[in-house]
Amino acid sequence: MNQDGLRVLIAASEAAPLAQTGGLAEVAGSLPLALKAQGCEVALVMPAYRQILESGRQWETAARDLPVRLGNLHLTADILTGELAPGVPVFLVRRDEFFDRSGLYGNHDGDYFDNPERFIFFSRTIPALCPGVGFVPDVVLANDWQTGLIMALLDLGAMARTAGVFTIHNQGFLGLVPPDRSSNIGLPERYYGLDGLEYFGQMSLLKSGIVFAETVVTVSPTYAREIQTPDFGHGLDGLMRAAAVRLRGILNGVDYTVWNPATDRHLAANYSPRDLSGKAMCKRDLLMKMGLTGLRDKPVLGMVTRLAAQKGCNLVLEAAEELFAQDVGLIVLGSGEERIEEEFTRLQGRFPDRVGLKIGFDPVLAHEIIAGSDMLLMPSMYEPCGLAQMFSLKYGTVPVVRATGGLNDTVREAAGENGPANGFKFGPFQSRALTLAVRRALEAFRNPDRWRAVMLAGMAEDFSWDRSALEYIEVFEKAVEARRSRKA
Numbered sequence: 001m002n003q004d005g006l007r008v009l010i011a012a013s014e015a016a017p018l019a020q021t022g023g024l025a026e027v028a029g030s031l032p033l034a035l036k037a038q039g040c041e042v043a044l045v046m047p048a049y050r051q052i053l054e055s056g057r058q059w060e061t062a063a064r065d066l067p068v069r070l071g072n073l074h075l076t077a078d079i080l081t082g083e084l085a086p087g088v089p090v091f092l093v094r095r096d097e098f099f100d101r102s103g104l105y106g107n108h109d110g111d112y113f114d115n116p117e118r119f120i121f122f123s124r125t126i127p128a129l130c131p132g133v134g135f136v137p138d139v140v141l142a143n144d145w146q147t148g149l150i151m152a153l154l155d156l157g158a159m160a161r162t163a164g165v166f167t168i169h170n171q172g173f174l175g176l177v178p179p180d181r182s183s184n185i186g187l188p189e190r191y192y193g194l195d196g197l198e199y200f201g202q203m204s205l206l207k208s209g210i211v212f213a214e215t216v217v218t219v220s221p222t223y224a225r226e227i228q229t230p231d232f233g234h235g236l237d238g239l240m241r242a243a244a245v246r247l248r249g250i251l252n253g254v255d256y257t258v259w260n261p262a263t264d265r266h267l268a269a270n271y272s273p274r275d276l277s278g279k280a281m282c283k284r285d286l287l288m289k290m291g292l293t294g295l296r297d298k299p300v301l302g303m304v305t306r307l308a309a310q311k312g313c314n315l316v317l318e319a320a321e322e323l324f325a326q327d328v329g330l331i332v333l334g335s336g337e338e339r340i341e342e343e344f345t346r347l348q349g350r351f352p353d354r355v356g357l358k359i360g361f362d363p364v365l366a367h368e369i370i371a372g373s374d375m376l377l378m379p380s381m382y383e384p385c386g387l388a389q390m391f392s393l394k395y396g397t398v399p400v401v402r403a404t405g406g407l408n409d410t411v412r413e414a415a416g417e418n419g420p421a422n423g424f425k426f427g428p429f430q431s432r433a434l435t436l437a438v439r440r441a442l443e444a445f446r447n448p449d450r451w452r453a454v455m456l457a458g459m460a461e462d463f464s465w466d467r468s469a470l471e472y473i474e475v476f477e478k479a480v481e482a483r484r485s486r487k488a
Helices: 023-037 115-133 149-155 179-185 205-212 221-226 237-242 277-289 313-324 338-350 363-372 388-394 405-410 431-445 448-459 465-487
Strands: 007-011 041-047 060-070 073-085 088-094 139-143 163-168 202-204 215-218 247-249 300-304 329-334 355-359 375-378 398-402 424-426
Touching (some): 041 115, 060 115, 073 115, 115 149, 149 163, 202 205, 221 247, 300 363, 375 431, 388 398, 388 448, 398 405, 424 431
Parallel strands (some): 007 041, 139 163, 163 215, 375 398
């Protein structure tokens, strides 16, 4: 199949810059543009969240009262349309009882109770939406559990000539539906067995995506291997081993029109490999904003992360005193688990001249931390891809990471096949291993020539979407061929 004219619909529960909680949104907002640049016809579909409708963007009504069945309920959806970028349409699925809420997935009290129904409804809208708006794709690229049901609907023949590709951004989120609510999924009985959605007595919408997609993609080659093991498979490792022949690891890309220190409008000063002087100005500006001007001549560790055990926050908290004994500072931006938020707040109270902390999501401060820190900490328990380390490399902020998932694929402590050392990494998920990796980084930091070489190696990396988009197109073409040969 010629990639020119390949029509792709990307279904996602979030996309930057419209609505975002994590890395999925970065991908869903960037990949469509990269695919279009390679000659595909691409559209994005996502829920019409309150924050999108109140953002000031203009939306037109593309379809009204599309019929959508949710269990025994006969509901309807309105479809709004606008543009993600010139020539890249966005379709918003509007049903206010599901999506007119303060948060995407929950609030301070936790996840919304009806999240399964919200995204079952969203997924079941797609087969009616495509003909309703005149965009019937060759491929639907669904993302994570929120859209996993689309793959089962395609398997049922909902769109006879449309292939399904499913991307796993984080296998830890299974999209579980309790037994007393599984009828809301609305599939024939044969889909509810062990060979279908069943997961230890519940139904998993993530599993629906894995089982019924023509091809399964995950967001780094290492993570594609890891999810086939008990440690990282979240109970689905056997399924992933069985699906290995149709599993592909494609590293996420970075939108360098947004993440580039030479052009970043959020920075106090721009800089590039040819002239790094602006980075020192970014550090001074960051420390001033965080009230940590006493750290100007000391190494500063940055974290832009979800404050969760999975992200290795416990390791940082355990290692903090020993790290501070190495005469470093720490600046943290993020939100997440209440216990970890509280522990970082207490840490800041104990070391107010060492710790800068902002609980919440602040996109401008994220750019400022990535640029103004000397090192970026990402000690994740598992990390399917990770984007912050790829941002930090471009900004000359040296990553210190655990060797897992995409962190392992993008960071090199020793020169190897893919180029010179560009960061530091450790293996065991232990605070001691983190501390030793930071010590090695600090030794390099104290050697200006060596540190500059590591910085410049990172800044020379190219994780743009161009290569990843071509890999996705290859997957799409094979999926379309497999679908059409199966239906022939």
